[in-house]
Amino acid sequence: MMRHYELFIFEESVARQYYGQEAKLFHLFKEHEQARGEKRELLSKQIEYITKPIPALLLQQKLNEAFSYERGYIQHKNRYFLDLFSRGAKAELMIERRALYLTSDGEESTEAETMFFEVLRKCEPTFFALSLNEQRFGWLRPIKQQFPLSQSHG
Numbered sequence: 001m002m003r004h005y006e007l008f009i010f011e012e013s014v015a016r017q018y019y020g021q022e023a024k025l026f027h028l029f030k031e032h033e034q035a036r037g038e039k040r041e042l043l044s045k046q047i048e049y050i051t052k053p054i055p056a057l058l059l060q061q062k063l064n065e066a067f068s069y070e071r072g073y074i075q076h077k078n079r080y081f082l083d084l085f086s087r088g089a090k091a092e093l094m095i096e097r098r099a100l101y102l103t104s105d106g107e108e109s110t111e112a113e114t115m116f117f118e119v120l121r122k123c124e125p126t127f128f129a130l131s132l133n134e135q136r137f138g139w140l141r142p143i144k145q146q147f148p149l150s151q152s153h154g
Helices: 012-017 022-034 037-050 056-067 111-123
Strands: 002-010 073-076 079-084 089-095 100-105 127-131 136-139
Touching (some): 022 127, 056 089, 079 111, 100 111
Antiparallel strands (some): 002 100
């Protein structure tokens, strides 16, 4: 079964503000995908304002460090492939300027996508993944651990 995810890095203030209200962020992206014309342009600007550019070089370095020992790992330009032949799982990560796109396939296992998520969550504290098709979304790293609720917002 193919799974598709889009990943964005949110500004920390936005991540803090929307902690516990992640569905609102998901609906913004869903609305953006369905919108046309001026409304789509406006939503694109809103998304660009609340997200950060992808640190491609850092991610490339961390992915290569993490997977260089994997036989089924290949990097080609801005695409990273991980094929866990023996475990029946594979995934492809594509790095763009403002987002990452992860596609994974595996009937028995989600291990390949999980391995990508593990590396990414160590790189940036506010990575947010969403799957519009499956109506799934969430932080790669629980926000509660990063921003204790007792912390003053100053």
